[in-house]
Amino acid sequence: MTTAARRLPREPRPAEVRDANAEFDVHKIRRDFPILRQRVRDRTLVYLDNAATSQKPQVVIDAICRYYERDNANIHRGVHFLSEHATEEYEGARRTVQSFLNAADAGEIIFVRGATEAINLVAQTYGRTNVHAGDEVLITAMEHHSNIVPWQILCEEKGARLRVAPISDSGELLLADFANLLGPRTKIVAVTHVSNALGTITPVQRIIEMAHRWNIPVLVDGAQAVPHLKVDVQAPECDFYVFSGHKVYGPTGIGVLYGKSALLDAMPPYQGGGDMISSVTFEKTIYNKLPYKFEAGTPHVAGAIGLGAALEYVNGLGTDSIAAHEHELLAYATETVSAIPGIRLIGTAKEKAGVLSFLLDSIHPHDIGTILDQEGIAIRTGHHCAQPVMQRFGIAAAARASFALYNTREEVDALVEGIQKVREVFA
Amino acid sequence: MPDLRELYQEVILEHSKAPRNYRELATANHRAEGYNPLCGDHFTVYLDLEGDSIREISFQGSGCAISKASASLMTQSVKGKTRAEAARLFDQFHKLVTGQSPANGNRSELGKLAVFSGVSEFPVRVKCATLAWHTLHAALQGKQQTVSTE
Numbered sequence A: 001m002t003t004a005a006r007r008l009p010r011e012p013r014p015a016e017v018r019d020a021n022a023e024f025d026v027h028k029i030r031r032d033f034p035i036l037r038q039r040v041r042d043r044t045l046v047y048l049d050n051a052a053t054s055q056k057p058q059v060v061i062d063a064i065c066r067y068y069e070r071d072n073a074n075i076h077r078g079v080h081f082l083s084e085h086a087t088e089e090y091e092g093a094r095r096t097v098q099s100f101l102n103a104a105d106a107g108e109i110i111f112v113r114g115a116t117e118a119i120n121l122v123a124q125t126y127g128r129t130n131v132h133a134g135d136e137v138l139i140t141a142m143e144h145h146s147n148i149v150p151w152q153i154l155c156e157e158k159g160a161r162l163r164v165a166p167i168s169d170s171g172e173l174l175l176a177d178f179a180n181l182l183g184p185r186t187k188i189v190a191v192t193h194v195s196n197a198l199g200t201i202t203p204v205q206r207i208i209e210m211a212h213r214w215n216i217p218v219l220v221d222g223a224q225a226v227p228h229l230k231v232d233v234q235a236p237e238c239d240f241y242v243f244s245g246h247k248v249y250g251p252t253g254i255g256v257l258y259g260k261s262a263l264l265d266a267m268p269p270y271q272g273g274g275d276m277i278s279s280v281t282f283e284k285t286i287y288n289k290l291p292y293k294f295e296a297g298t299p300h301v302a303g304a305i306g307l308g309a310a311l312e313y314v315n316g317l318g319t320d321s322i323a324a325h326e327h328e329l330l331a332y333a334t335e336t337v338s339a340i341p342g343i344r345l346i347g348t349a350k351e352k353a354g355v356l357s358f359l360l361d362s363i364h365p366h367d368i369g370t371i372l373d374q375e376g377i378a379i380r381t382g383h384h385c386a387q388p389v390m391q392r393f394g395i396a397a398a399a400r401a402s403f404a405l406y407n408t409r410e411e412v413d414a415l416v417e418g419i420q421k422v423r424e425v426f427a
Numbered sequence B: 001m002p003d004l005r006e007l008y009q010e011v012i013l014e015h016s017k018a019p020r021n022y023r024e025l026a027t028a029n030h031r032a033e034g035y036n037p038l039c040g041d042h043f044t045v046y047l048d049l050e051g052d053s054i055r056e057i058s059f060q061g062s063g064c065a066i067s068k069a070s071a072s073l074m075t076q077s078v079k080g081k082t083r084a085e086a087a088r089l090f091d092q093f094h095k096l097v098t099g100q101s102p103a104n105g106n107r108s109e110l111g112k113l114a115v116f117s118g119v120s121e122f123p124v125r126v127k128c129a130t131l132a133w134h135t136l137h138a139a140l141q142g143k144q145q146t147v148s149t150e
Helices: A015-022 A026-030 A058-071 A081-101 A115-130 A149-158 A175-181 A204-213 A261-266 A301-317 A319-338 A365-374 A387-392 A409-425 B010-017 B065-078 B083-097 B108-121 B123-141
Strands: A109-112 A136-140 A161-165 A186-192 A218-221 A240-244 A255-259 A277-280 A285-287 A343-346 A355-360 A380-382 A398-402 B030-036 B041-050 B053-062
Touching: A058 A081, A058 A301, A081 A109, A081 A255, A081 A301, A109 A115, A115 A149, A115 A186, A115 A218, A115 A240, A115 A255, A136 A149, A136 A175, A149 A161, A161 A175, A175 A204, A186 A204, A204 A218, A255 A261, A301 A319, A319 A343, A319 A355, A319 A409, A355 A409, A365 A380, A365 A398, A365 A409, A365 B065, A365 B123, B010 B065, B010 B108, B030 B123, B041 B065, B041 B123, B053 B065, B053 B083, B053 B123, B065 B083, B065 B108, B065 B123, B083 B108, B083 B123, B108 B123
Parallel strands: A136 A161, A136 A186, A186 A218, A218 A240
Antiparallel strands: A109 A255, A240 A255, A277 A285, A343 A355, A355 A398, A380 A398, B030 B041, B041 B053
């Protein structure tokens, strides 16, 4: 699933990747993102909070504007020109997502509000049908709250047990412990593909192989992976894969649940309403086919179209080229930031993507964030919606710089200078 | 542009590194916990109330430089004060950090707490500066539950 393996420190890249990257002109690419042109606090904006949300290229902004200026209508029901056109655009976006994930069928692509809603959907439909008292749901110790709480709600309701596979001090999943936690009581495994707090790329291939030996379906939370890695939901064979549009240069309020047709077909609907039915009487309702069974009500049409434009933009640049650029940037940031006295990196897995979490002496991350902000540098500080990860490392919070395709080495240099400034203030 | 030195004044940095009255209070008859769920700052304030006055006060917990220094200076400021005096001080402190305090107004009552005037230029940090005070307020009310800045 991860075609561009990231190993830190830097390794020589294969020739074909280097060639692909010869055309990756980050300074030219930055011009596609209008927000990056502005100055904040009288400084050039250095946006390093991409794991929270990414900025949007002009093509995405234009696609949303064009939809409202030209195509807006409700979909799947009108006989008129605009409705037909809006439906085509919306379904076109679904096919773009399908091809981006290499899903076998467009019906396996369900539009939702984001990764969070996708996980809740699976927990409330697949989970409520298949998880019973005494059963177990298996997650890892590096999940975002969105891949913890929906399962806790389910387990509490059903009298089931949430099991958590531990991670190492470097932030890697302990696969032997994970394997030991799988068993006849395990009804679903839910794991992140890339940790939002640590940057760890998890071994989803191995995880899926192990779980499938027990016939346990696996949900992969790809919110932090899709912006950085080439994803193929058929290799390895994911049962569910979820992501949010806004982290991959698309709009907020739109995301994707991929699920295998056989699983989705067998699941009860999540929400009832219009569009998810094929016929309704007061006695009985027949649900619509996939994917519409899971898309009750008027969906976020503009969002889906914006997401489609974002994925086409990413495809245009090439996921391999993006991965190679970001890999190099993360290696450079890891090298330069860790050279600063007093720095402790949180998350030092061999395979990482996009995230550099750190502590500086005993300075609280909030103070680091405020001082960097005065330099125009945006990072995230706090628990990153992964409080159990913070607890695992015995800390209350961390500072996190996270990278996107448009970040540069100069911006990493600015981060390093900013951290030096923090040290001066607290000297 | 707000000046970082206005926010991170020497007194604040010094108190954050070596907070005063930083301990559990064995004689405490009131206590409360304060929590900022956004950043994870977490403090416990211990009070030894004798009648209406604060005979002894201490705190423990973790947080940023602003929240910790604020808790430390707060314990120094309210020790020996009555409930009403502490409440009045909180009110003035709150006005100071939210920029509602007249620039050339009389801040003498605030004493050392005036070092937090720079916070008003950093609105997202107001919660840091006031967390300990909200916790003190809860302790004075005799509330047992955790107070939250949210």
